Amino acid sequence: MPEVLTTVTMTVNGQRVARSIEPRVLLVHFLREELGLTGTHVGCDTSQCGACTVLLDGEAVKACTVLAVQAHGATVTTIEGLEGTRLHPVQEGFWAKHGLQCGFCTPGAMMTAAYLLSQNPHPSEAEIREGLDGVVCRCTGYETIVRAVQHAAALMSEVSETSGAEDVD
Amino acid sequence: MLTAPFEFRRASTVNEAADWLQQGTEVKLLAGGHSLLPLMKLRLAAPAMVVDISGIPELHGVIAHDGVVTVGAMTRHVEVVKNPLILAEAPLLSQTAAVIGDVQVRNRGTIGGSLCHADTAADLPAAVLALDAQMVVSGPDGVRKIPASEFFVAPFVTALGPQELLVAVEVPSMPSDAVSTYLKRPHPASGYPVIGVACWVGYGGATVRLAITGIGPTVFRAAEAEAYLAAHGLNSSSIGEAARLAAVHAPVEDDITGYKRQLVSVYVSRALQHTAKGKN
Secondary structure, eight states, X not given: OOOOOEEEEEEETTEEEEEEEOTTOBXXXXXXXXXXXXXXXXXXXXXXXXXXXXXXXTEEEEGGGSBGGGGTTOEEEXXXXXXXXXXXXXXXXXXXXXXXXXXXXXXXXXXXXHHHHHHOSSOOHHHHHHHTTTOOXXXXXXXXXHHHHHHHXXXXXXXXXXXXXXXXX | OOOXXXXXXXXXXXXXXXXXXXXXXXXXXXXXXXXXXXXXXXXXXXXXXXXXXXXXXXXXOEEEEXXXXXXXXXXXXHHHHHOHHHHHHOHHHHHHHTTSSOHHHHHHOBHHHHXXXXXXXXXXXXXXXXXXXXXXXXXXXEEEEEEHHHHEEETTEXXXXXXXXXEEEEEEOOOTTOEEEEEEEEOTTTOOEEEEEEEXXXXXXXXXXXXXXXXXXXXXXXXXXXXXHHHHOSSHHHHHHHHHHHHHHOOOXXXXXXXXXXXXXXXXXXXXXXXXXXXX
């Protein structure tokens, strides 16, 4: 069956992009092959490992189990778009606490952690482990990933306390 | 992994989706995609046309009215977990959705998609069966309701007609004194329940519901255990016999070693103990 190309438009890391693609193109392949954003990894390709996690309209999703056409009109953030003018606290945390060994799961682990902290700025250790349930680290370096996220949470609360210093408190 | 090629359509109304379903080619409806896309990537499914129904407004939203909570088919698991109406009226549904897959899966997967996929090892069928929910279905002959007890026909087979789609799930409100539990043993690799037990007790103990997923060919109610508990009350001495009854009557297949019945006994017992303590 000849495939009809479909036009998709989305905002990726702040930039509006449009491409004509086959409908069967997965979001992760769209990001990596159409846009050249190879920070998002393909691990298991069966929605288990979480290496392909990106933010879709601010929510962590596995990009190997989303068609690019399903992200039409959406906003996508990949690991390349996580930092602003400086490293994201999650990136600082992974750096400071050795949250990676081989680094393969790291982009997905960081995006999942960033999503967790956006939902719950002060997670307990149990909540961090639950929040990272959808990420598999093949080096089994979970302990340092948890410490990295705890460090990131502390950094983020420092920043928000400092920025709130001139307010009521 | 790439799926087989397919024609892609976006439906903006239920009627539009229904029109495509009636075209005669193999058409699949795409909600969140967390059941359908894995099958298509493995080429276990290769529909000629995929219709994205996520943009149909009628399939979204949760409302409560006249003792019933109506949950739109496109409601994602993460929304079922947090929705105040569901938490207040049918907390068992939220408890169950909270342990589906993982965070990323719950952000995309939908209640309608999971129920229509009817995986033997899905979590939600246990909750909707224990809650006596009704599936609101739209088709060529209009709208009809299918009780959860008639919806799950066989593994991956529902009572939905080929040209019908699930619009919403109607869940009767649980009584104010209800206590409920969903307890699963996740498969260590997949996270799917090897067994999942949904139960609730209410109306002063007169109503007990126990639905079990994962371990039989389809989800099933432990009717004998329910009746025993309704007659004898839920307490430390009745739980053992209820668990035994559930295991003896469980419609499990290929259980040569007795492992499946053992799991039914242990998990029914644990779920009832949680419920008796008022733990959620």
